[in-house]
Amino acid sequence: MLFASALAVGSLGAAPAPPWQLPVQGFRLVSRVSGPVNYYKVQPGPPAHIRSRYEPGFKTAVVGYDVKDWQTRATRLRWRWRALDLPRGGDECARGKGDSAAVVYVSWKRGLRYYTLKYVWSAVGQRGAVCDKKRNPFLAQDTVIVETGAPLSEWRPVDLDLPAEFRKHFEGGDASAEVPDLFGIGLMSDGDQTGSVSSADFADFTLQ
Numbered sequence: 629m630l631f632a633s634a635l636a637v638g639s640l641g642a643a644p645a646p647p648w649q650l651p652v653q654g655f656r657l658v659s660r661v662s663g664p665v666n667y668y669k670v671q672p673g674p675p676a677h678i679r680s681r682y683e684p685g686f687k688t689a690v691v692g693y694d695v696k697d698w699q700t701r702a703t704r705l706r707w708r709w710r711a712l713d714l715p716r717g718g719d720e721c722a723r724g725k726g727d728s729a730a731v732v733y734v735s736w737k738r739g740l741r742y743y744t745l746k747y748v749w750s751a752v753g754q755r756g757a758v759c760d761k762k763r764n765p766f767l768a769q770d771t772v773i774v775e776t777g778a779p780l781s782e783w784r785p786v787d788l789d790l791p792a793e794f795r796k797h798f799e800g801g802d803a804s805a806e807v808p809d810l811f812g813i814g815l816m817s818d819g820d821q822t823g824s825v826s827s828a829d830f831a832d833f834t835l836q
Contacts, residue, residue: 647836648695648702652678655691655815663687668815677831680730680817681713684824692814693833696737702810702835705734705788709830711749711780716824718751720771721759727751727821730775730828732786733814736794742811743798744769747786749828750776758797770797783831810835 655678657666668691671679678691695702715727730749735742746760746769753773760771775784791807799805813833819826 647834650693650833652676655693658690658692662689675831677829679829682817682819682826688818688820690814690816692812694812696811704836707833708783708785710783711828713825713827714751715819715822715826719753720748721757727819729826731816735811736808737811738808742767746771747774768798
């Protein structure tokens with residue numbers, strides 16, 4: 629799934645003063661890579677959050693936040709998430725089982741090429757594993773397993789050094805490599821490969 633090239637959810641205007649709080653209401657369905665059912669809902673909280681609930685028979689859907697017009701080389705991304713239902717046997721590093729309770733896509737663009745890191749909360753995958761690497765003239769993408777399995781319904785924070793992540797995955801760790809502007813952020817839960825329910829909550833997205 630090429631999330632970044634399909635991110636056309638509408639401009640949200642000029643960037644606010646940093647740090648940028650990304651309100652959950654600003655995430656919109658990415659129609660070009662989504663089925664007809666939008667299984668994401670904003671919950672009032674606290675905290676206000678997006679709840680995803682994929683059910684067997686749905687086509688996968690993605691919601692995204694478009695920041696490309698901000699022309700920002702953001703240095704950090706923080707959020708919180710919690711898994712509610714794990715896709716049965718979901719393992720992003722195993723063929724035919726690549727479902728995730730929660731996914732956060734982070735995408736950059738340089739020229740015609742998109743660079744995407746797919747951070748996931750896995751059902752049974754190995755925490756810290758990097759897999760499903762894609763490389764072609766138009767796309768570079770890695771999947772990174774951040775959390776796996778239980779505990780469910782418990783908020784966990786994520787704090788990413790964005791330039792370091794980009795250089796580690798796409799520039800061989802070269803600390804002097806240029807990092808392009810951030811393009812967009814996407815969210816997903818899916819269970820289409822394992823045919824099972826998959827659900828999670830996402831909250832408190834902040835860029836700086």
